[in-house]
Amino acid sequence: MRNDVKPALRKAAGRVGQWRRPGMQAALAGAVLAVITLAARAGDAKAPADAGVAEVHIDNFAFTPAELSIAKGTTVKWINRDDIPHTVVEKGITFKSKTMDTDETFTHTFDTAGELTYFCSLHPHMTGKIIVK
Amino acid sequence: MTKNNDNDGPVVDRRQALECMIWAGTGVLWTMSGGVPVSSLITDANAAETKGFSFLQMSDSHVGFSKPANPDALATLNDAVEKVKSLSTKPAFMIHTGDITHLSKDKEFDDAAQVLKGTGLQSFYVPGEHDVIDEGVGKAYLGRYGTKDTKGAGWYSFDQNGVHFIGLVNVMNLKAGGLGYLGDEQLTWLATDLAGKAASTPIVVFAHVPLWTVYPEWGWGTDDGAKALTLLKPFGSVTVLNGHIHQIVQKVEGNMTFHTARSTAFPQPEPGKAPSPGPMKVPAEDLRKFLGLTSVSFVQGDQPLAIIDQTLAAL
Numbered sequence: 001m002r003n004d005v006k007p008a009l010r011k012a013a014g015r016v017g018q019w020r021r022p023g024m025q026a027a028l029a030g031a032v033l034a035v036i037t038l039a040a041r042a043g044d045a046k047a048p049a050d051a052g053v054a055e056v057h058i059d060n061f062a063f064t065p066a067e068l069s070i071a072k073g074t075t076v077k078w079i080n081r082d083d084i085p086h087t088v089v090e091k092g093i094t095f096k097s098k099t100m101d102t103d104e105t106f107t108h109t110f111d112t113a114g115e116l117t118y119f120c121s122l123h124p125h126m127t128g129k130i131i132v133k
Numbered sequence: 134m135t136k137n138n139d140n141d142g143p144v145v146d147r148r149q150a151l152e153c154m155i156w157a158g159t160g161v162l163w164t165m166s167g168g169v170p171v172s173s174l175i176t177d178a179n180a181a182e183t184k185g186f187s188f189l190q191m192s193d194s195h196v197g198f199s200k201p202a203n204p205d206a207l208a209t210l211n212d213a214v215e216k217v218k219s220l221s222t223k224p225a226f227m228i229h230t231g232d233i234t235h236l237s238k239d240k241e242f243d244d245a246a247q248v249l250k251g252t253g254l255q256s257f258y259v260p261g262e263h264d265v266i267d268e269g270v271g272k273a274y275l276g277r278y279g280t281k282d283t284k285g286a287g288w289y290s291f292d293q294n295g296v297h298f299i300g301l302v303n304v305m306n307l308k309a310g311g312l313g314y315l316g317d318e319q320l321t322w323l324a325t326d327l328a329g330k331a332a333s334t335p336i337v338v339f340a341h342v343p344l345w346t347v348y349p350e351w352g353w354g355t356d357d358g359a360k361a362l363t364l365l366k367p368f369g370s371v372t373v374l375n376g377h378i379h380q381i382v383q384k385v386e387g388n389m390t391f392h393t394a395r396s397t398a399f400p401q402p403e404p405g406k407a408p409s410p411g412p413m414k415v416p417a418e419d420l421r422k423f424l425g426l427t428s429v430s431f432v433q434g435d436q437p438l439a440i441i442d443q444t445l446a447a448l
Contacts, residue, residue, distance in 0.1 A: 060409030061351070083200040083412050085236060085266065091309045099266040101236060102200065119309035122262045125352035127310050 053077050053107075056128065058086050058100075058120075063128035070132055075109040086126065091117045186294045187430035189217060189227040189254065190339070192376030193396035195263065196245040197235035202399040202412035203420060206235065207244055212445045213397040213426050214251040224428060225293060227254040230376035230394060231261025231304070231341030237273050246277070260287055261341040261377060262304040271305060288319055290326050296431055297330060299323065301340035303355045313342030313355035313377075320360050327364055335370040335431065343375040345384065345391050348404035353378050362389065372429065372440075378410070380423075381442055392440050395425035421445040 051073035057064045058080045070076065078088050080100040088097040088106050094116070097106035110116075110132040120126040191213060198206040217227070229249070234241035249256060258278045265271035271286055283289045286302040301323070303313035315323075330336075338344065344361055346354035355361075365371045371389040379401035384391040399412040400423035407413065415423055425444040 060411065062409070082409070083202065085263070087266075089309075098268075099236060117309055121307055122266065123352050124307040124309055124311045125349070 051075075055079060058082055058126075061086075061120075061123055061126055063118075063126060066127070067129045067131065070110060070130065072111060072113055072132055073109065074132070075107050076130060077105055077107045079103070079105045085122065086120045087122055088118055088128075089121045091119065096121075186296075187222060187224050187428055188293075189224045189252075190230060190374050190394050190427040190429065191217075191227060191249075191397060192230040192341075192394040192427075193232040193261065193379055193398055194229070194245055194249075195232055195235040195396065195398035196248075197238060197241035198398050198412075200412060202414045206398040207248060209421065209424055209445060210245065210248050210397045211251070212421065213424070214248055216426060216443070216445060217252045217254070220428070224254060227252055227256045228298075228300070228339050228374070229256060229258045230339050230374060231259050232263040232376065232396075232398075233258065233261070235263050235398075237264055237267040239273065242273060242277055257291070257298070257300060257339075258287075259300045259302055259340055260304055262307075265304055284322055285316075285318055288322065294431065296335045296337055299326065299336065299338045301338060301344070301361065303340045303342045303344070303358070308356065311356045312346075312349060312352050313340075313344075313358065315340075315355060315357050315361060320357065320364070323361055324364055327368075330368070332367050333369055335372070336365060336368050337372045337374065337429070338365065339374040341375065342377045343382075343391070343393055344373050345386075347378060347382055347393070351404060351410040353404065353410070365389065374427070374429070379413075383440075390440070392427070394427045395423070395442065395444070397424050397426065397445070400424070 051071045053075045054068060054070050054077070056068060056076060056078045058078060059082065061082065061084075063078070068076065078097065078100070080086050080102060083102055085099045085101045087099055088095075088108075090096065095108045095118075099122070100106055110130060113132050116130045116132070118128050118130065194210045194213075195203075195206045196210060203209060217224070233245045260271065260274045260278070264274045265286070267273035275283070275287055279287060280289070282291070286305045288300055288302045290297060290299040292298070301315060301319065303315050305314070306316060307314050327336075338361070340355075342355055343353055344355050344358035346358070348354070362373075366387070369388050373389060373391045375391070375393045376396070378393050379396035379399065380393065380403065381395060382391075382393045399420075400415060401410050402413045413423070422444050425442055427440060427442045430439040430441070
């Protein structure tokens with residue numbers, strides 16, 4: 001039991017450091033409790049509300065990985081590591097970031113299975129794909 | 134420039150097109166006579182001899198940019214303005230081919246306007262993709278540069294000394310996997326704008342992203358640019374001025390002369406010569422050699438046209 005909970009706590013605690021807003025931390029504390037509850041009820045058929053965070057880096061005008069497969073409920077975090085601003089816009093505009101300057105990030109949680117193509121609306125030759133299973 | 138005598142047709146593949154581009158040093162003088170453009174490297178002495186109607190092109194000022202490639206884009210814009218003020222022949226007006234700001238912030242627009250005012254020249258703008266990333270997706274730009282004559286996202290035309298100038302916007306509603314984009318509404322407007330104009334009317338078209346395909350791998354082109362160029366084909370003298378790629382690239386095709394201007398902020402690498410089109414870092418003391426502005430001269434009568442680029446170095 002304890003072994004199940006600890007990695008989840010560690011993972012969540014690690015993310016607290018990345019999110020600077022206090023409101024986010026409060027929300028995370030809630031998420032941690034939810035994970036503990038879920039771990040306690042391992043037989044529960046419900047999918048976890050939080051399937052973790054996957055990262056997509058923007059380097060040299062490219063999304064890396066360009067194609068990312070994730071489980072439902074995963075949050076994807078894009079990080080712009082270029083000297084030039086970029087955006088992340090889903091082709092059908094189901095989600096859209098603000099302009100991300102250097103080192104700024106955008107997160108989106110994927111709750112529905114499917115394939116989504118996104119691009120940078122400033123540099124549309126930059127495209128990427130998220131495959132939600 | 135490699136001459137390919139076997140290729141008489143208008144169809145040029147990308148490799149040939151790249152071969153035909155001229156990577157200029159201090160400047161290039163274009164003379165157009167009887168539809169045959171001739172180019173030669175020029176010096177400032179040649180430039181001074183050009184008489185008649187001339188205007189300036191400035192581009193890619195990226196006010197607000199402060200990364201290592203240029204920690205102070207406002208200072209280099211100021212240098213460009215000083216260069217304009219020092220010109221022996223005062224240009225009739227100035228066009229700015231976009232990316233006035235880096236992040237479309239009010240302060241960036243304010244700072245740019247404050248410095249650009251120093252030219253004392255009437256100025257015409259088109260937006261770059263960096264000028265339309267405010268929350269209102271271009272409202273900040275239009276609020277400042279839109280007039281009763283601008284249509285849509287900010288396109289317009291005007292006449293000066295018998296030359297018809299057209300400012301186009303190709304940085305809005307960009308499509309996934311695509312390049313610059315004009316859109317049908319703008320192309321319809323362009324067709325109407327050109328309707329009834331004599332084929333002998335010299336045309337100058339300016340837009341941010343190159344209207345011709347420079348290097349699609351880096352997005353340096355316009356998806357429906359060819360549609361605009363088709364509309365311009367009947368005209369005997371068409372000059373297409375763009376920015377976006379922060380370096381001089383030139384091409385002549387039929388009666389059309391294509392030219393991209395240097396940035397006043399930072400250089401970008403030559404197509405394919407770096408992992409990405411991101412800012413090219415050069416030694417601080419050399420930065421101004423990679424920045425510059427362009428002046429274009431029309432001499433009435435025999436219709437030669439000269440495009441002269443100069444760097445911001447050695448003020």
